[in-house]
Amino acid sequence: MPQPINRRGFITTFLLVTAAPSTLANKSPYGASLTIPPKSMPDKFTPIDDKFVSVNGWILPTKTLTRGAE
Amino acid sequence: MLFDFNVQTTIDKNYDFCIVGTGPAGITLARELSTSGKTILLLEAGGLNYSDESQDFYKCESVGHDGWPQYTRLRYFGGTSNHWSGRCRPFDSSDFDTQKINGLPGWPIQYSAVQPYLEEAMNILDLDIEQGFKPINKDLLKDHFSPDAFSKSPPTRFKGKYLSEIDAAKNIDCYYNATATDLTLDESHLTVTNIEISNYKNYKSTISANKFILCLGGIETPRFMLNCNNQIKAGIGNSNDMVGRCFMEHLNVPMGSFIYRNLDNTARMQFYTDDNFVSVINIGKSNVTLGIIKKVKSYGRTKAIKTFFKNLACKMEIEDKVQFISDFKCPGMGNIGTLIEQSPNLNSRVSLSKETDDFGLSRAKFDWQINDFDKKTIRETGMAMAKEFSSAGLGIVRLADFMLDKTLDIPFGHHNHHMGTTRMSENPKYGVVDKNSKVHELDNLYIAGSSVFSTGGACNPTMPIIQLCLRLAEHLKAKS
Numbered sequence A: 001m002p003q004p005i006n007r008r009g010f011i012t013t014f015l016l017v018t019a020a021p022s023t024l025a026n027k028s029p030y031g032a033s034l035t036i037p038p039k040s041m042p043d044k045f046t047p048i049d050d051k052f053v054s055v056n057g058w059i060l061p062t063k064t065l066t067r068g069a070e
Numbered sequence B: 001m002l003f004d005f006n007v008q009t010t011i012d013k014n015y016d017f018c019i020v021g022t023g024p025a026g027i028t029l030a031r032e033l034s035t036s037g038k039t040i041l042l043l044e045a046g047g048l049n050y051s052d053e054s055q056d057f058y059k060c061e062s063v064g065h066d067g068w069p070q071y072t073r074l075r076y077f078g079g080t081s082n083h084w085s086g087r088c089r090p091f092d093s094s095d096f097d098t099q100k101i102n103g104l105p106g107w108p109i110q111y112s113a114v115q116p117y118l119e120e121a122m123n124i125l126d127l128d129i130e131q132g133f134k135p136i137n138k139d140l141l142k143d144h145f146s147p148d149a150f151s152k153s154p155p156t157r158f159k160g161k162y163l164s165e166i167d168a169a170k171n172i173d174c175y176y177n178a179t180a181t182d183l184t185l186d187e188s189h190l191t192v193t194n195i196e197i198s199n200y201k202n203y204k205s206t207i208s209a210n211k212f213i214l215c216l217g218g219i220e221t222p223r224f225m226l227n228c229n230n231q232i233k234a235g236i237g238n239s240n241d242m243v244g245r246c247f248m249e250h251l252n253v254p255m256g257s258f259i260y261r262n263l264d265n266t267a268r269m270q271f272y273t274d275d276n277f278v279s280v281i282n283i284g285k286s287n288v289t290l291g292i293i294k295k296v297k298s299y300g301r302t303k304a305i306k307t308f309f310k311n312l313a314c315k316m317e318i319e320d321k322v323q324f325i326s327d328f329k330c331p332g333m334g335n336i337g338t339l340i341e342q343s344p345n346l347n348s349r350v351s352l353s354k355e356t357d358d359f360g361l362s363r364a365k366f367d368w369q370i371n372d373f374d375k376k377t378i379r380e381t382g383m384a385m386a387k388e389f390s391s392a393g394l395g396i397v398r399l400a401d402f403m404l405d406k407t408l409d410i411p412f413g414h415h416n417h418h419m420g421t422t423r424m425s426e427n428p429k430y431g432v433v434d435k436n437s438k439v440h441e442l443d444n445l446y447i448a449g450s451s452v453f454s455t456g457g458a459c460n461p462t463m464p465i466i467q468l469c470l471r472l473a474e475h476l477k478a479k480s
């Protein structure tokens, strides 16, 4: 059953999805000079279960959203 | 010996075995049965090379989801092996589990019935026996997926490898340009007595044999049986209306894309769903491939322009918005491909069209359908892969909208694996052939090829086809 996500989770997700998913990757191939342009609002945010959410189809662990990418 | 039925039109022998079709199934059976010293008639509709004239007989009326069977199968000596890709993976023992799917039973035989023929099948397909089926990407995913283990045939072209052997065999008469057009039954309708053949100039001949084996492929075999309707209106072997039903393919679903956590990773990963996961959730099996697209597929100035936009878009991380200029992926990004088991389903079928070919025979009406069970397989597998890929720290997966929204249609493609249309069953109610590949209601008519698959697993069909042919040959040799 999809679980509702808490307020903190939602706000972090909201902030996080303004960055493209490749920023979740370990290392940018283009180095530190990379500038991230402003992004549009998320289209779709769907809780999958207590561990995962879908953000525009990207299946992300909820803990990544609350703690940020490690 | 090889004979061209356009030239050599008198055939006045009674043969021990008549094999129809010279694809991997027909050629394997002919070679195996020839060691018994029995006389064999091997028939091929097409010539020794491709011709549009012959290929035209494969045109179908497609009314369901299209799989382009008129172009993908080949109708000349060697059959579709003239352009198959050679990927081989054996069935698992769990593929032979007997639980019902959609109210239909699974295989009536166990894996132990085909396993003894694996090594010989590997020899026939020029696979490396010592190396076996090598698992790739070991230990990356652990919960619901295992590394896929497969082997690649060169790929073996049956015409190139076996034509001269067939020509040299004293007890094989192979006639090409000889399309099987009808079967005649005795008065009791229990035994096939004769086969009618025709060349493309409509010259016909009737030949008798003790046993007949149809090896025409998963669409043509049911079409032929349904067209044999002079003595029995519903067609031969069809008293339970099962001929042509349960057409299955392996589903190629563009589930989505992914990005590796390590952007320098360019590895291609292939995984196979675990038996436990599949049986607990009650879905079909799947083979999932994650592959990076590395190159911009263009040359010269176009390539330069595309590369410029790609680099710019990836750098600015606005690739979604610029991808209309060229279909590209940024470093570390790739697509997910699948080979998914389709369940047997009575509504997915080959029947006869009102359109006819140049012999006046009805063309195949091809109605390929997937059902809710298959949709569940697709969505559950994709979601499990996305979660596990992320949990394993490999990266993240983006699933296509239809994977998450059940109200959307699932787009899917084919793998050219035509299965299930004369399925094997213990009970004639649920299939067309028995455990020995003999048509339930006839004494001497057999079928070889993936049309006899009761379920299709998520492995490529040709090696299992060969294993089943070797088993059938042994059975027929023991019987005669």
Ligand SMILES: Cc1cc2nc3c(=O)[nH]c(=O)nc-3n(C[C@H](O)[C@H](O)[C@H](O)COP(=O)(O)OP(=O)(O)OC[C@H]3O[C@@H](n4cnc5c(N)ncnc54)[C@H](O)[C@@H]3O)c2cc1C
Residues within 6 Å of the ligand: B020, B021, B022, B023, B024, B025, B026, B043, B044, B045, B046, B072, B073, B074, B075, B076, B077, B078, B079, B080, B081, B083, B084, B085, B086, B087, B088, B178, B179, B180, B181, B215, B216, B217, B218, B220, B224, B415, B416, B417, B448, B449, B450, B460, B461, B462, B463, B465
């Ligand atoms: C592009 C492509 C790639 C593939 N890649 C793979 C792969 O990687 N791995 C894998 O396992 N499988 C693969 N396959 C599937 C593989 O080709 C088939 O499983 C295999 O060819 C089936 O063998 P068959 O003998 O049953 O049928 P076919 O090879 O189709 O042979 C049927 C024969 O019957 C003849 N015939 C038809 N009608 C008549 C008639 N009325 N009278 C006389 N003769 C007739 C035909 O001319 C033909 O020679 C691929 C298929 C395609 C199209």
